[in-house]
Amino acid sequence: MVGSNGSLTLTGVPVPSSPAPAGADPPSEPEPEPQGSSALLSFTANRLRIGVPRAYNRLAALGLWKPVRPVPPHDEFLVYRRHPPPKIRAAWATTAAILRQLAREVRDHGARLVVVYVPSRMEVCDRDWELTQLKFGIDPQRWDRRAVIASLRDALGDDAPMLDLTPALRRAEGLFQGPYYVDDGHWNPRGHRVAAAELESFLRREGWLPPCASR
Secondary structure, eight states: OBOTTSOBOOOSOSOOOOOOOTTOOOOOOOOOOOOOSSHHHHHHHHHHHHHOHHHHHHHHTTTSSOOOOOOOOOGGGGGGBSSOOHHHHHHHHHHHHHHHHHHHHHHHTTOOOOEEEOOOHHHHOHHHHHHHHHHHTOOTTTBOTTHHHHHHHHHHTTSSOEEEOHHHHHHTOOSSOOSBOTTSSSBOHHHHHHHHHHHHHHHHHHTOSOGGGOO
16 A cells, blocks of 8 residues: 555555355457358467457458457556556555665665567467457557556665566567467467567666676
8 A cells, every 4th residue: 555655564464355246247259259160260360369350350241250249348458548547546646655665775875777568469469469459349549558557666666677578569569479388378489589688788778787787
């Protein structure tokens, strides 16, 4: 909890267990499975859904497979709203207080803090952002995939430098391979190499690497 003077107070520990409230939202629908009588058609549908989602939906109108139908976005996705609700703004205020406290403690221990921002796949890949808009019925006028990094910069302020990996990961996007797994939101080996190179470059620019680590 953040006090009126910006101090942090630990509350709600241990976290109490509680049953799911009545009227809780049902589980979200699973990803639509391509319908077809051949492995080739299923493979093609899956690749189109991931790579060219709007084309996938246009062809779905012909009855080749099920279309991507929008479902309500999960609460954690509200951080991408251009005008987030009060509970998200309050959460960012708490995040800012935590970062300030962390930066102070790091400095008190004679060390330096850097915050490295790891973007989600939709923040890097335009095709994945397009699929996300279809999946959740998102209006780009109301949602912004760069909203989280902008809020994080505001929360961090001048307390510590921040390295945003998004530009480097976007440069690593290729026609047939990118920095993320095709069916997974995690980095593949290419993504890990890009992130490691960017972090090393940052540390060298800042002069934070010890002499023995110099090339």
